[in-house]
Amino acid sequence: MNIRLHFFASLREALDSDGEMLELESPEPRVADVLDLLRARGGRWSEALGEEKTVMAAVNQEMRDHDTRLKDGDELAFFPPVTGG
């Protein structure tokens, strides 16, 4: 299955990417599985998405926790805590 990834703000800068299409092997991956997969790339990926960092997630433009399961065609975004207002 394929998902569309987006990165925002300090995370976008640290990863030097605003997103990508990602192909996943497992049938019902969770948000946390995608994070693990990205961290495994090492370098800036393991650093910017480190376990000690607060990484927020949105699935199809709604904030979701890291246990949320993904399906084919989902839009998944990662970003730091929000600072609007």
Add this chain to the structure above:
Amino acid sequence: MQQVLVTAAPFDPHAESERLHAQNPAIGAVVDFIGWMRDFNDGDPVSRMTLEHYPGMTEKALQKIVDEALARWDLLGVRVVHRVGELKPSEPIVLVAVASAHRGDAFRACEFLIDYLKTRAPFWKKEVTRDGERWVEARQSDGRAEKRWEEK
């Protein structure tokens, strides 16, 4: 009038609030919260700021917060306007205008809206200081302000 607007153009918060009021003669109270850009943050002078957002999600998240306020209080109108892009000190960042028949609902809904916006709407501030650019860190006090509304 649409309840939520995310705009890269400067806006006049007083004119926005006046337009909300002019819609309905049953309105007896309007409470405005206006968030202004300061020229100082975390001990340093700030000369400029850039606000990033998540096009699509930001508008949806704001509308969801507005719908929650409308379900919770007796309101006659809501207008939320939030800037994105590049801002200078003394420009308005956000307006939350709430209209009701009497002050109680408008006061409470306005505070609820800005508290929820601060933790649930995807916006990110990056400021320019003398030492260069830096991302603004989220405040824990904003999380506490949001939590208050869960108990009531």
